[in-house]
Amino acid sequence: MNEPNLFSGAFVLYIIAGVFFVLALFRRGIWMKAVIFPLGAGFALHTVALVLRTVASGHAPFTNMYESLSFLSWAVVGVYFVFDRKRAYPKIGSFLMLIVILLMALASSPLIPRGIVPLIPALQSWWLWLHVSVTLLGEAFFAVAFVSSILYIFSGKEDKRRLYDKLSYKAIAVGFPLFTLGGLIFGMIWAYKAWGRYWGWDPKEVWSLVTWFIYALYLHTRVVMGWAGKKSAIVAVIGFLAALFTYFGVNYIIEGLHSYA
Amino acid sequence: MKSFWKFLRSLKLTIVLLILLAVFSAIGTLVPQGRSPEEYAQRFGPAYQIFKILQLDRAYKSSWFLGLLMLFSLNMIACTLSRLPAKWRHVTRPNVKSSPDRLKVFKIKTTFEKNVPPAEAAETASRLLARRRRFRVFAEKSERNISLLGLRRSSGWFGSDIVHFGMLVILAGGITSSLGSQDTILPLFEGGQMRPEGAAFMVRLDKFETEYYEEGMIKDWKSTLTIIDNGLQVRTGTIEVNRPMKYKGYNLYQSGYGLNWEETALEIEIRKNEEPDFSRSVFVKPGQVVNLQEAGLDSVAVRSFVPDFIIVEGGRVMSRSDEPHNPAAYIEILNGGERLFYGWVFSNHPGFKAGPGAENSPVSVFLKKPRAFPYSVIEARRDPGTLLIWIGSFILSAGLVFAFYLRPAEIRMVFEPLAEGTLISAGGSVRGGAEAFRTLFEDLIREMRSA
Numbered sequence: 001m002n003e004p005n006l007f008s009g010a011f012v013l014y015i016i017a018g019v020f021f022v023l024a025l026f027r028r029g030i031w032m033k034a035v036i037f038p039l040g041a042g043f044a045l046h047t048v049a050l051v052l053r054t055v056a057s058g059h060a061p062f063t064n065m066y067e068s069l070s071f072l073s074w075a076v077v078g079v080y081f082v083f084d085r086k087r088a089y090p091k092i093g094s095f096l097m098l099i100v101i102l103l104m105a106l107a108s109s110p111l112i113p114r115g116i117v118p119l120i121p122a123l124q125s126w127w128l129w130l131h132v133s134v135t136l137l138g139e140a141f142f143a144v145a146f147v148s149s150i151l152y153i154f155s156g157k158e159d160k161r162r163l164y165d166k167l168s169y170k171a172i173a174v175g176f177p178l179f180t181l182g183g184l185i186f187g188m189i190w191a192y193k194a195w196g197r198y199w200g201w202d203p204k205e206v207w208s209l210v211t212w213f214i215y216a217l218y219l220h221t222r223v224v225m226g227w228a229g230k231k232s233a234i235v236a237v238i239g240f241l242a243a244l245f246t247y248f249g250v251n252y253i254i255e256g257l258h259s260y261a
Numbered sequence: 262m263k264s265f266w267k268f269l270r271s272l273k274l275t276i277v278l279l280i281l282l283a284v285f286s287a288i289g290t291l292v293p294q295g296r297s298p299e300e301y302a303q304r305f306g307p308a309y310q311i312f313k314i315l316q317l318d319r320a321y322k323s324s325w326f327l328g329l330l331m332l333f334s335l336n337m338i339a340c341t342l343s344r345l346p347a348k349w350r351h352v353t354r355p356n357v358k359s360s361p362d363r364l365k366v367f368k369i370k371t372t373f374e375k376n377v378p379p380a381e382a383a384e385t386a387s388r389l390l391a392r393r394r395r396f397r398v399f400a401e402k403s404e405r406n407i408s409l410l411g412l413r414r415s416s417g418w419f420g421s422d423i424v425h426f427g428m429l430v431i432l433a434g435g436i437t438s439s440l441g442s443q444d445t446i447l448p449l450f451e452g453g454q455m456r457p458e459g460a461a462f463m464v465r466l467d468k469f470e471t472e473y474y475e476e477g478m479i480k481d482w483k484s485t486l487t488i489i490d491n492g493l494q495v496r497t498g499t500i501e502v503n504r505p506m507k508y509k510g511y512n513l514y515q516s517g518y519g520l521n522w523e524e525t526a527l528e529i530e531i532r533k534n535e536e537p538d539f540s541r542s543v544f545v546k547p548g549q550v551v552n553l554q555e556a557g558l559d560s561v562a563v564r565s566f567v568p569d570f571i572i573v574e575g576g577r578v579m580s581r582s583d584e585p586h587n588p589a590a591y592i593e594i595l596n597g598g599e600r601l602f603y604g605w606v607f608s609n610h611p612g613f614k615a616g617p618g619a620e621n622s623p624v625s626v627f628l629k630k631p632r633a634f635p636y637s638v639i640e641a642r643r644d645p646g647t648l649l650i651w652i653g654s655f656i657l658s659a660g661l662v663f664a665f666y667l668r669p670a671e672i673r674m675v676f677e678p679l680a681e682g683t684l685i686s687a688g689g690s691v692r693g694g695a696e697a698f699r700t701l702f703e704d705l706i707r708e709m710r711s712a
Contacts, residue, residue, distance in 0.1 A: 121481045124481065197442075199650075207290065
């Protein structure tokens with residue numbers, strides 16, 4: 001088995017898991033139990049794919065768009081396992097799988113080159129591992145918060161809404177420290193080592209800061225001002241959109257130093 | 262004065278500032294920063310006047326952005342200072358005295374009777390809280406009852422203050438950097454030396470190497486540098502990308518490399534169309550005129566050279582990069598005051614005749630693939646703000662751990678004497694993650710009942 005096959009295998013299994021999640025919306029017991037098989041198998045294949053890619057390329061598996069999309073999908077699946085240990089939230093599972101499938105589909109698209117490219121000098125650093133993996137992990141938690149917030153906004157039942165509100169906060173409470181550490185602090189350290197300055201108002205830097213401001217706003221309005229529910233959910237959705245823009249938009253719309261991924 | 266303080270410490274101000282900072286930071290990325298006025302005028306037309314007033318061409322150094330950051334800092338200081346004393350009191354000298362009524366506000370609460378005197382029941386509770394669960398226990402006795410307070414992980418209350426303090430240190434680092442940092446670009450040939458701005462020492466490049474991958478892409482640049490301080494060679498070391506060298510507060514970075522096209526002599530071959538055996542090669546630097554002393558050929562001049570030829574809007578010729586991907590030279594050959602040949606010559610396309618000056622010429626001109634002499638680009642940077650940035654980052658990270666993972670908990674109890682035994686009211690609260698705390702609370706009550 002080589003990396004592209006394992007990746008495709010994981011992709012197919014994630015689609016099956018997505019179908020199981022949707023079926024679980026109607027009959028929760030059996031399908032939420034069964035979903036562990038395709039999801040676990042997909043995650044295992046995906047993990048092996050990432051390891052093989054690392055071995056083959058000799059560098060971290062997130063140095064271009066294809067690799068980082070693959071890693072982000074993997075992180076979202078991993079975060080789902082951690083977050084819904086009891087497998088009690090089929091709706092969250094469905095929507096997260098939708099995000100994973102979209103990310104994997106984007107990674108598979110012919111527009112995104114898949115070849116292994118040697119690292120340009122600036123990327124040859126151990127900070128690549130720390131900076132990118134911790135940031136993407138934080139963003140995977142933001143994805144969970146995004147899904148629960150969307151569900152909050154469109155859900156009618158009061159007890160469900162309370163649950164989604166709580167889940168959204170829990171995800172941000174984990175994602176925010178990770179994003180701060182990985183995205184901003186590790187980013188500053190690496191920028192200092194590679195470019196000689198810790199902060200240079202590069203568009204990607206600015207957009208991570210914008211994302212950070214929005215999640216800081218979420219936490220302040222919630223913890224100190226007692227916001228919850230719809231207002232909080234909207235802030236969490238905007239925060240995730242900013243995170244997505246930091247991730248994609250800056251690469252394709254605005255030119256800057258972070259032009260690799 | 263008092264209302265100004267109130268304004269500064271208000272959370273509404275924080276909210277407004279976070280939104281404004283997010284919006285203004287984002288706007289700054291939509292407009293390219295720090296370009297020349299001509300470029301803006303060409304790109305945005307009359308709209309340029311508007312954002313010149315708004316200082317959008319240097320958004321992150323504009324007075325309004327710095328003003329926002331200043332207000333943001335003051336807001337953080339004010340919020341923290343106004344909350345800190347009360348928090349400190351709550352943790353060190355808390356208000357212990359309580360009553361069954363007041364305990365009703367807790368979400369997690371219970372009331373039960375125990376067949377021992379209040380003092381003994383309180384003693385048991387205190388032991389179970391302090392020894393088994395590491396609560397700090399405070400007790401206060403009044404005529405009617407005994408109040409007990411247990412606090413755990415109180416340092417978690419200061420998480421947000423620590424985060425804010427870390428942020429302020431980082432901002433102070435930013436200010437220090439923008440006031441005191443020095444940045445010098447040192448383009449150095451092997452053997453060359455330069456002095457970084459403001460430094461007392463010289464940097465000499467001993468050796469410069471470019472490493473390539475098998476695929477031909479650049480893998481790394483390595484520069485062996487010698488520091489010359491006070492006439493003495495004090496240190497020699499090799500730097501590469503991501504591995505700078507430190508000396509006397511300066512960091513020396515391998516920032517890139519350059520190719521010295523200005524000093525590169527281009528090899529030009531001239532052939533006469535009517536004399537197939539005639540061929541003359543000559544080396545000419547860009548801008549130079551070389552006399553050929555040949556019958557029918559007086560001189561050859563390279564008017565312009567680009568290593569990576571491209572035509573941009575308006576027919577202007579530019580170089581896409583410094584690499585010799587598509588080297589082209591504008592060459593003129595003169596004879597007796599008339600132009601025998603003029604036009605662009607491409608080394609990748611030897612037969613191509615660009616324009617009438619080449620097409621109608623009696624000579625053909627060829628440009629050999631040129632190779633420029635590479636030089637190392639070293640960046641010497643002194644940034645006194647960096648240390649503050651690392652200290653601030655460390656404090657901020659620690660604060661985040663305190664704020665999110667140390668969940669301060671509080672348990673209050675009131676022991677009231679009954680005709681026989683004690684009526685115990687208990688209530689507790691924790692910041693976040695109530696499930697684990699609920700278990701802790703229930704276990705505690707079970708143990709108290711059975712003790």
